Amino acid sequence: MIRNELKLISQITGYSLKCMRLTVSVLRNQKKAISDAFRMQRNYGLFGRLINMLKQWVLDSSREMIGAAEDPQAALTGEDSDKYEFNDNLCQSFFIVENTNAAWEEYPKISIITPNLNQGRYLDKCLRSVIQQNYPNLEFIIIDGGSKDNSLEIIKKYENKIAYWESEENCGQAHAISKGLKCAAGDIFNWLNPSSQLAANALFRCAETYRENPNAVGWIGAGRNIDPTDNCVRAIFPNGLDRENLRHNWNGGQFCQASAFLSTPKAKNIGGINPDLPIPFGLDLWIRLLERGEFSAGKGIWSTTVIQNDPEAGESKENSSPEIVRLKRNYDFFDDVKGWKKKGCKTDELNYALPNYLKLRLERIKDFHKIDKHMFSNPPTLTFISNCLPRFNQTSADFRLFNILKILLENGCKINYLYFRKNWNDVKFTKTLQGEIAFKHLPLDRQDWNTIIAANNPDYVWITNLWSIHYLKFSTRLAKKIKENESPFKLIVDTIDFHFKEFHRKYELTKNPDDLRRANEFLGNEKVLYRTADTVVVISEEEKKDIQNMIPGIRKIEIVPNIHEILYPVRPYTKRKHMCFVGHFGNKHNVDAAVYFIKKIFQFILEKNPKVEFHVLGYGAEKYKNSFKSPNVKVIGSLKYLEKALTYYKLFICPMTYGAGMKGKIGGAVAAGVPIVTTSVGAEGFPFRDGEECFIADSPMEFAEKCNQCLNDPVSWHNFSVKSRLIIAENFSPGVVAEKLGEVLMN
Numbered sequence: 001m002i003r004n005e006l007k008l009i010s011q012i013t014g015y016s017l018k019c020m021r022l023t024v025s026v027l028r029n030q031k032k033a034i035s036d037a038f039r040m041q042r043n044y045g046l047f048g049r050l051i052n053m054l055k056q057w058v059l060d061s062s063r064e065m066i067g068a069a070e071d072p073q074a075a076l077t078g079e080d081s082d083k084y085e086f087n088d089n090l091c092q093s094f095f096i097v098e099n100t101n102a103a104w105e106e107y108p109k110i111s112i113i114t115p116n117l118n119q120g121r122y123l124d125k126c127l128r129s130v131i132q133q134n135y136p137n138l139e140f141i142i143i144d145g146g147s148k149d150n151s152l153e154i155i156k157k158y159e160n161k162i163a164y165w166e167s168e169e170n171c172g173q174a175h176a177i178s179k180g181l182k183c184a185a186g187d188i189f190n191w192l193n194p195s196s197q198l199a200a201n202a203l204f205r206c207a208e209t210y211r212e213n214p215n216a217v218g219w220i221g222a223g224r225n226i227d228p229t230d231n232c233v234r235a236i237f238p239n240g241l242d243r244e245n246l247r248h249n250w251n252g253g254q255f256c257q258a259s260a261f262l263s264t265p266k267a268k269n270i271g272g273i274n275p276d277l278p279i280p281f282g283l284d285l286w287i288r289l290l291e292r293g294e295f296s297a298g299k300g301i302w303s304t305t306v307i308q309n310d311p312e313a314g315e316s317k318e319n320s321s322p323e324i325v326r327l328k329r330n331y332d333f334f335d336d337v338k339g340w341k342k343k344g345c346k347t348d349e350l351n352y353a354l355p356n357y358l359k360l361r362l363e364r365i366k367d368f369h370k371i372d373k374h375m376f377s378n379p380p381t382l383t384f385i386s387n388c389l390p391r392f393n394q395t396s397a398d399f400r401l402f403n404i405l406k407i408l409l410e411n412g413c414k415i416n417y418l419y420f421r422k423n424w425n426d427v428k429f430t431k432t433l434q435g436e437i438a439f440k441h442l443p444l445d446r447q448d449w450n451t452i453i454a455a456n457n458p459d460y461v462w463i464t465n466l467w468s469i470h471y472l473k474f475s476t477r478l479a480k481k482i483k484e485n486e487s488p489f490k491l492i493v494d495t496i497d498f499h500f501k502e503f504h505r506k507y508e509l510t511k512n513p514d515d516l517r518r519a520n521e522f523l524g525n526e527k528v529l530y531r532t533a534d535t536v537v538v539i540s541e542e543e544k545k546d547i548q549n550m551i552p553g554i555r556k557i558e559i560v561p562n563i564h565e566i567l568y569p570v571r572p573y574t575k576r577k578h579m580c581f582v583g584h585f586g587n588k589h590n591v592d593a594a595v596y597f598i599k600k601i602f603q604f605i606l607e608k609n610p611k612v613e614f615h616v617l618g619y620g621a622e623k624y625k626n627s628f629k630s631p632n633v634k635v636i637g638s639l640k641y642l643e644k645a646l647t648y649y650k651l652f653i654c655p656m657t658y659g660a661g662m663k664g665k666i667g668g669a670v671a672a673g674v675p676i677v678t679t680s681v682g683a684e685g686f687p688f689r690d691g692e693e694c695f696i697a698d699s700p701m702e703f704a705e706k707c708n709q710c711l712n713d714p715v716s717w718h719n720f721s722v723k724s725r726l727i728i729a730e731n732f733s734p735g736v737v738a739e740k741l742g743e744v745l746m747n
Helices: 002-013 024-044 047-062 070-076 084-098 119-133 150-158 174-184 202-212 245-248 264-269 281-289 321-330 356-363 365-369 396-410 426-432 449-455 469-483 499-510 512-532 541-550 588-608 642-646 664-671 701-711 714-734 732-746
Strands: 111-118 138-143 166-167 188-191 197-198 216-228 232-237 262-265 296-305 381-386 414-419 437-441 460-463 490-493 535-538 558-560 579-582 614-617 631-637 652-653 676-678
Touching: 024 111, 084 558, 111 119, 111 174, 111 202, 119 138, 119 150, 119 197, 138 150, 138 174, 174 188, 188 264, 202 296, 216 381, 216 579, 232 701, 245 356, 245 541, 245 714, 262 264, 262 281, 356 365, 356 714, 365 714, 365 732, 381 396, 381 732, 396 414, 396 664, 396 732, 414 449, 437 614, 449 469, 460 469, 469 490, 469 512, 490 512, 499 512, 499 541, 499 588, 512 541, 512 558, 535 541, 541 558, 558 732, 579 588, 579 642, 579 664, 588 614, 588 701, 614 714, 642 664, 652 664, 652 701, 676 701, 701 714
Parallel strands: 111 138, 111 188, 138 166, 216 296, 381 414, 381 460, 414 437, 460 490, 490 535, 535 558, 579 614, 579 652, 614 631, 652 676
Antiparallel strands: 188 262, 197 296, 216 232, 216 262
C-alpha cells in the first residue's frame, strides 16, 4: 500500500516518483495531518492549498537529496511532471481511499468485461489501465471474437491478472458483452472497449459512489473523449441521468459509456444485454435499468475513450440516430421527440424534448409567485434598521430586502425605516415606496436611536445589512440597550451573511493575518448580537448550521432566503451567446472571483470555444478594467435592465473561492433561464445538485470542461435551464418566501 500511496502523491504533486525520498515512517507520521487537512479543504471546496502542502512535505522529506541542486524545484520535477490543475482529481482520489471506513477486502466486487476483435493496437493500454488500478476486489473478463492480430499475445501477457478469457468467433460486440455478463460475479459491472481506458483510481471512485448509494442501479463518473493522438476532444460530466431524459433526449452528452458502472444482479434480473441490438444495446439496457431505480453520479474522471471512425474498434455507437429512432419506437415514445431531419442525421440536430414530469412542474411556476395578502389577522408594526435604502437594482441583499418590504406592505403592515448612510440617488429608491414607508436618515453617532425607535411603538425591530464591522458594533451596542431597557418589542437580526465564515475562508486562501484578525473581530461581535436577539434570520440552511455550530446559545434561528421571479418568455439556446459573471465589485470576493476565472480557467475554455466572450457585469466593474484585461474579456459594468440582459447569455459562471451566504447573482441568472457553472462556495444555500440542476466544480480544469459542455451541448443546456428554474420557483419565489416570512413574525 505504501508504494501505491507514494505513487499517488507523486501524481498529485507532479514530482517524479524516483526523486521522492518519502520514507514509510514519514508517510505514516503525516497521514493523520494530511487527512485532517483534506477534510478542512474539502469543507471550503478548495484543493489548491492542500496540493501545495503535499508538495512542501515532499520537499522537506527530500531535502538531503536535493540540497546540492541549483534548482531544488526542478530536481524534484521530472519528466513526469504535469499541470497540477489536472491533478486535483488525483488528490481527491487519494483521500477517498485514505478516509474510507471500509477495509480493503470489504470493497464491492467489480467485474470489467472487455470485448475485443483485432484491436491489439489499443488493447494493451486498455488492459493495463484496469490492472494498474490495483483494486483489491476485481474480476477481469475478456471475450475475444477470434482475433487474428496480436491481441492474443497481449491477453496472455496479463493472463495471471485475468479471471476469465476466451477467444472464439461470436456475433459481435453486444453478444460478446452478453457472454461476459453471464459469467460475471461482481456486485458491479461495466464493459470497457479496447479503445477505452480507465482513469487513475476509477474503480475506487466507483466503489465510493456505490457505498454512498448502494441501492442505485448504476454509478456514473465523468469521461474524456480523445483523438488518436491523445488530444482531448471533449469531457463529459454526468448530467440528466433520469430515465425520462435519457429516453427522450439521449445524444451521448449525458455520460460516457466507459464511465457507466451498473448493478450486476439488477442487470441480470431484467435479462441483461440484448444481443439482437447491434448498436443501441447500451441505451436499451440503461432505460430498462432505470425502471428499477436511479443512477448515482460520482466525482472525477473515470475513463478516456479514443474517438475514431474504425467500425471494429468497439467504441460506443450509442449516438447513432437511425438506431435510436428504432429503439424509441420500440418503447412507444418516439412521438415525444421532434427534430429528426432525415435518416442518418447528426445527433446535435435533435431538438430538446421536454419530459412530461417537467412540463407539469413548469405549469405551476406562476402559482408560486402569488403572495398571500392575508397572512396576519392583526398586521404588525415594524421598524427596519439598515445601512442604506434598499437599492433593489444593485445587490441581491438589497433586492431581497426590497421584496420583504413589499410583502409586508401588501399584508397591511406599518413600516418605519431608519438608515445612516446617504447616497446621491436616494430619491430614486424612496420614490418607489413613497407614502407607504416612513424613511428617516439617522447618523450612527446620534445618541437618541433608542428614543426614536420607541416612539414608533413597533412590534418588531428588524436589523439588517450588517456589512461593516463599524455598523455591526453599533448594532451590538443598540441591541444590548434595547434589552437593558426591557423594551416590549421583539428584536430580529437579519444576518445576510455569516461574516466570520467569509473572512475566515479568505484567510485560508491568503494566510494574511489581517484576514484572520478581521474574521475573529466579526465573530466576537456576532456572538454578542445573535445571542441578544429574540430571533436571528439567516438566508440558508447551511448558514443556519454554521452559525449554530460556532455560536451556541441563540434563542431562535429562522430562514428567509433570497427572492427571485422567473422571467418569461425564456430565450432559446440558439438565440443566446457568450458567458457572464455579475457582481457588486465593491465586494472584494467578486473581484477575486473574476480574476481567478480569467487567469486560471478561461484559457481552457477558449481552447475549445475560441469565439466565446466573457462579460463582466455589475456595479463598480469598470474600476477593475486593467485587472480584468484579457483576450475575449469585456467589462460591461452596471446595466439598467440587468435581468433582461441576462436572457441573451448562454452561460453564467460563479467562480467564487470564498464568501458566505446565498449568492443572489445565481438566483437572478437562473430566473433568466441561464444555466450555471459554479464553485461549491457559489452554490451554497441553493438545493442544487451537481449534474442535475447545474454543474459544480472547484478545480480550474474541471470548471472549464463543464463550461465547455454547457456551451456546446444543447441537451445539457436545456436540462439545467429548466431544472434550475424549477428549483428557484419552488423555493425562492415571492409566494414561497412570503410564507416563511409570515412564520417568522407569527411565531
